Amino acid sequence: MANNENLIPFNRRTVSEQREIQSAGGIASGKSRRRTSRMRETMNRIMTMQAEVEGLSDVLRADGGESTYEEIICMAMIKEAMNGNVKAYNAIMATVGQTDKSEEDLEEQRIRTERAKRARDQEVGNDSEENENIASFLKAMNPADPDLEDLFEEDETDAEEAEETGEV
Template sequence: MANEQNLIPNSKRTPSERRENAKKAGLASGKARRKKADLRKAFEVILQADVANPKVKQQLEDMGFESTNEMALAMVMLQKAMKGNVRAFEQIAKLTAIDTKDSLDKKEQREKIKALQLANKKAESSQVDDTSDALEKYFRALGEEVDKNAT
């Protein structure tokens, strides 16, 4: 049984021991990821399969839905929410609702970007005006200087 006295910190292990442990951890991680991916694929297949219960199948078809386990599960969850099950309602809301906070945040960001672009355009045009004014003053002064030297 592992306890504090049995643990050896990595700083006291040799590089080859650390490499070997990292290899074991990587293999275990890959195995766990594959297992999780396989489970996800199995659920996807099961959810797309036809409903086994003929009564539920007929009920779904009468409502105009596909007679898959996924639709049956959705129907059951909706029925629970209609009976007042708050968790079922929250799950339905989570699955179906567009996250209004995200959409509002994105809209706000778009508006800020537009405002910044307008401000930049105004600043650029005022810089062009300032530059042309400065050039005009410079040439006017230069012309006056030339006129003074000519006389």
């Protein structure tokens, strides 16, 4: 019987036990992914099959459709929405990519997202405004012109010495 006394933390297991558990988990995960993939393929195949539904198939064909299960389900959702089913209406709107949010709500969400991204970047140190930071740092340093001239004179002197010794 499994209880708290029988449980062994993963980090206290031997490397071979950890490997066995991970291998079993990987095999189970692969089986699950393959099963989900087969189910998705089956559903896609069924949704594109021709179907006959009295009253709907003729309407779909008259409009240039093929009367597939997919089209029939869409028509049924529209019919339900027309009868006042709000969930059907929301499902249709989500399917076609429309939202019930106003432009102001969407703009507010965009602004919040940008602020959060900026705050995260500042925490991590990935400021996109690095050039501004460098410029402000250099401005704060404010080196005097004679200091800059001395700095560049050393480089020129070193270059001349390198030419004379042939170390170019």
